[in-house]
Amino acid sequence: MSPIEDPPPTGIEALGCLTPFGDAEATLHALLAGRRALERLPVLGADGGERVPLALAGSPEMTESLPPRWMGPLRSLAAGIPQGPWGSPRSPVVVTSSNFGVGSLYAYMGGRDPGHLAHGAPFACVDHLQREFGWGGQVHILSHACVSAHVGLLHASRLLHAGLADRVLAFSFDFVSPFVAGGFHSLKILNADMPAPYQARESGSIGLGDGAAFAVLTRAPCDFVIRAQALHNEMRSFTGNQADGSGFAACAEGVAAAASGRRLWVKGHGTGTLEAGRLEAEAFARAFPGAPLVSWKGSLGHTLGSCGLVELALAVAAVRSGRAPGTIGSAPPCFADAVALEPFSTAGFDGAVIASNAFGGAHAALLLTHA
């Protein structure tokens, strides 16, 4: 595989996220305290089913309402976006999600209320956001399952470094619905067990969580930068990975050159599945020897397409605070010695790798550093 060419470092002018704990600072505080947002709730919401680990923002249960339950939290998140002519050619918006408003289609099937259909298609969902937040027409929409946010960040960087934009608003969100929870439950990886990322145990399990985040990216000098970005798609199967971990290694290789000589910590994907968790932990241990590896999905659940940007916002908050949360919900033995179960000081580190994976053996990673 030839090296992936990356644009120059991209400045992070502003960043914010929203989880069931609140904003980035509130979420970081909760993670550092070892709190779990996940709780066992019926997999199909009001329609019942097995109780599985879900972490919901702003609502006690997974109901599909009108307006959709994601609208309120997204309004709250958007209130923190710096002013700008967002959606204009020089300040485009890059929106990413895996599921957009697809939960509205499930709601429609239940009660046949046509009001739900207005949010069901990705473009309709984003049209709603455009109107709500006053964005112009230059809104790019990308959807690559659980690496969606990373793909959007790379596109945003390219727009900036091609000189086509001065600032780009990257906006990502995914809210759990019976559609999504039912789908992961059918794959049997969402079950009654709480996730324990990177823990070597009998059976794997994940949790799902609501998440949303934004970043304002620029070429101008900023305190934090995205120094390298890499993507790789194995295309071996929809839900499996190459057994030798080569897909994880190929993606890590894409940021390794820029990371060379730095003391790193790694925020891995770490959903709680066994095989992918083992391959990921082993690949990062080889690519970044000695770098502590953490996952926060044992607390927040997997926030799907938004996870790359949500967890980037949390990583920046962690570095600012001087402490990174450990891998909540997991206990020894783990797949690699590098798995950090407890919070640790970020002093002495000068970079963090933020990684995500998706269906199709899709891998994404970025390197976060100070400028």
Add this chain to the structure above:
Amino acid sequence: MPERSIQFMRLERPHPGEQAAAARVRLADKFPRTALRRMTHLGLLTGAALDGVPVGEDDAVVYASTYAETRALEDFLGTFPAASPLLFQTSIHPSAVQQVLIGRQQSVGRYWPITGRRRLVESALLVALLETAPRVVLACGEERGSWLLEKGMASDRAFALALVLTQDPSGALGRVRFTAGGAPDETCPSLPDFADAVGERRGLSWSGAGGEWSLDWS
């Protein structure tokens, strides 16, 4: 802003009434048997458009669809409360190209699944022009919906388009060009209009994303 040359083009337009089952029979020789039975109509059409087009590790793939896996979505919703794992996997937006490349067991560095409606074509071409890979495979398409179509939330026609875009102009069928400038956005061609124009080798031009776009043929 570099332009890209069109080195290959194929438009797959099935009979208007064709369903996935009929497409599986018609296109059976183009796919591994194990993959064929799980493929959606859009996956089959995309694979047919890409038939004979090698996709390498160092290529980038750009995929554009407004509605993507409509039938898998409709059928998946119909399986509740016993949700189907297969339909869940195939209902995701990037699925069509993934079905094809998984069938080929072909990894690829960068895969860009794009959606949207009003400026979808422009977004996809912008990603293709910004790519650093020398060779970009652009795949676009839709499948015809059933009940979602009745609600105005699905495509009324099925098609798939494949273009191979390179930086080498020699022997090109045509080119896609973007010239940065200050022109205000005009109406961007819809995905079906873009596919028709490519199929007819008809030129297109519009302004958007802060510049002028053109599709020209040799």
